Amino acid sequence: MKILVCVSKTPDTTSKIAFKDGNAKFDDAGVQWIINPYDEWYALVRAIELKEKNASITLHMVTVGGADAEPIxxxxxxxxxxxxxxxxxxxxxxxxxxxxxxxxxxxxxxxxVFTGKETIDYNGSSIGGMVAELLDAPYVSLATKFELNGTTATVTREIEGGEEVNEVALPAVVSCQKGVAEQRIPNMRGIMAARTKPLKVVEPVAVDALTSVVSFELPPAKAGVKLVPADNVAELVRLLHEEAKVI
Amino acid sequence: MSVLIFIDHADGHVKKASLEALTYGADLAKQLGVAAEGLLLGTVTEDLAALGKYGISKVNQVSNEALNNLDAQVYAKAIAEAATATGATVIVFSHNQTGKAVAARVSARLKAGLVAGAISLPDTSNGFVVKKTVFSGKAFANVNITSPIKIISLNPNSYKITAGEGAATVNQLSITPDAAKVKVTAVNKVSGEVPLTEAEIVVSGGRGLKGPENWGILEDLGHALHAAMACSRPVADAHWRPHHEHVGQTGVQVAPNLYIAVGISGAIQHLAGVNRSKVIVVINKDPEAPFFKAADYGIVGDAFEILPKLTEEIKKIKG
Known part of the structure; x- marks a missing residue:
């Protein structure tokens, strides 16, 4: 059994989002880079758990990026x-x-093949589905639970207002989210061991991109909160009804 | 040449997110001067011709009950065949659970560029540039699709449904779906509640409510507003509320018209799940709570006193 986990480098959740070169590029000055949380906390940790249960599992991870992705x-x-x-x-x-x-x-x-349900920078939720299509393999997205049973897997996935349990034939691609596993902190033994694990660099295959980012923009600044005194709740309701028109 | 809109359904009914996609697709077709058509895989109990009121001229259907369960692989192949059969140059999905499973597959299959999470109609004055949310709602990207066929998946609750007059013709497509490799063995739906991702109003509670026994007053407000219930991560982690109610970076991301946060401080991870809400109301006894900076309206005060009054005032205007 061989498992591949896709990991992506993303700015830390708390990063200040700014753009440069006439809003054409993300400004990474001072940005702390992390493994995309959905890839790390859920996809990768679940794959590690499966390997811990069954030592014959080979677990590889893959990322698309420059040399600056190596610390991640x-x-x-x-x-x-x-x-x-x-x-x-x-x-x-x-x-x-x-x-x-x-x-x-x-x-x-x-x-x-495991992916996170989306990256926290581009929010496309697209890589898993595309990889599955290119491999002509089944795809279960937004998984909240994952169990292996021989040549099939039992995957619980999110649907509107609930969950659905799927039985899927392997090989398959699964995108993972909260519920599949719990976040782990690497220990010193793991950090030492990681130094000598193979990190292969391969050159990309020739493919034409289908989209290109023209520009980025920030949302208009909020006008600021309108505070209503605690003893005048009726005024809040009036504002929501007449001004914001949301109720 | 046409815009083909994928119509998602569950329990025999077309989903609200798909009505948004239909309105969006019909408006896009008008902008491009082409026809707007729908595509439904499987069967529903409602009258498909009536979907014409959202601006589409034709509904294409692959009427096969096996398609009432989602297998993204089977769906993608059928949708790609339908797109070819109908001469679609743009395919529109909702970026909901089904769209997230299927749109990317169709994109790879047809080599058709995808913008996932679009929030408005494309700018077609110079290319085909679609605006989408990035950085978990903290920014937008304008993305040009350069392939001949284009795919857009529309963020739920970002395009207003408009219904007019008119009926669509219903056209049966003779597409034979492949055998599914994904079998649905169980469905667990929370009944009688508004699904969080579809809700127009969300009422959310945090640690400030002090314990699960105090949720009654928040639920009363939720009922009065016909809102979905949500909570912050510490509340879900402490098992005060079920995990499916957790909104935030790692939980559910919502974009309702109105988000009411009670007793939630507003950590950046929480904001990442709610900052696409149109209007945010924050009720918190701490005037320094960071959530007030992201809010449109706020009350500094004790939730236990404010909530019952708020519910009462809302009942007055809701009659």
Missing amino acids: IRKALALGGDEAIRINADSNDSFYIASQIAAVAKDGGYDL
Whole structure:
């Protein structure tokens, strides 16, 4: 059994979001980079748990990024897993990124590909579905529980107002979110072990991007909160009804 | 040439998010000077011709009950075939649970560029530029789709549904879906509640409510507003409320017209889940709570005194 976990480098949740070059690029000055939380806390940790239960599982992780993504992938290796692959390319087009991951996944013959449900920077929720399509494999998205049973998996996924339990044949692609696993902190042994784990660098395959970011913009600043005295709740209701027109 | 809008459904009914997508797609078709058509996989109990009132001229259906369960792989192939059969140049999805599973697959299958999480109609004056939310609602990106076929998935609750007059023709497509590799073995839906991601009003509680036994006064407010209930992460982690109510960066992300936060301080991780709400009301006894900076309206005071009064005042105007 071989599992591939897709990890992405994203700005820390608390980063100040700003743009440069005439709003064409994300301004990364002073930004702390982390592993996308959905990739790390849920997809990666669940894969590590599966390997802990069954030592014959091989666990690889893959990222698409430049050399500056390596500290992130070492951190991922410190949590667990056998080996990491960095595809040496930089892009914000989902199809381009997914095509790179699919090429690695095809070569490696993985039984299971995990992604986070979305990245906290581009919020596309697209990589898992695209990789699945390119591999011609089934896809279960927004998983909240995941269990392996031989050649199939039982996956609970989010639906509107509830959950649905799916039985899916492997190989498959699954996108993970809260519920699948709990966040872990790497320990010193893991950090030491990560230093000697293989981190392979592969060159990208030739693919045309299907989209390009023209510009970024920040939302208009909030006008500021309108405070209503605690003894005049009726005034709040009037404002919501007559001014904001939301009730 | 047409705009093809994917119509998602559950329990025999078209989802509200798809009515938004239909209105959006119909407006987009007008902008492009082409026809707007819908596509429904599976069967529903409601009258499909009536969907014409959202501005579409035709509803294409693959009337096969096997398609009432989602297998993203089977769906993507059927949608791609339907898009080819109808000559679609733009395909519109809602960026809801189904759209997130399927739109990306169709994109890869057709080599059609996808903008996931769109919030407004594209600017077609120079290319095909779609605005979408990025950085968990903290910014927007304008993304140009450069492929011949374009796919947009529309953020729920970001485009107003408009219903007019008119009936659509219903066209049966002869597409045979593949055998599903994903089997649905159980469905657990919370009945009698408004689903959080579809709700127009969300009422949310935090640690300031002091314990699960105090949720009654918040639920009363929720009922009066016909709102969905939500909570902050510490509340879900302490099992005061079920995990599916947790909104925030790692929980559910919501974008209602009105979000009322009671006893929630407003950590940045919480804001990441709610900052696409149109109007935010914060009730907190701490005037320094960071949430007030992100709020439109606020009351500094004791929730236990304010909530019953608020519910009473709302009942007055709701009659």
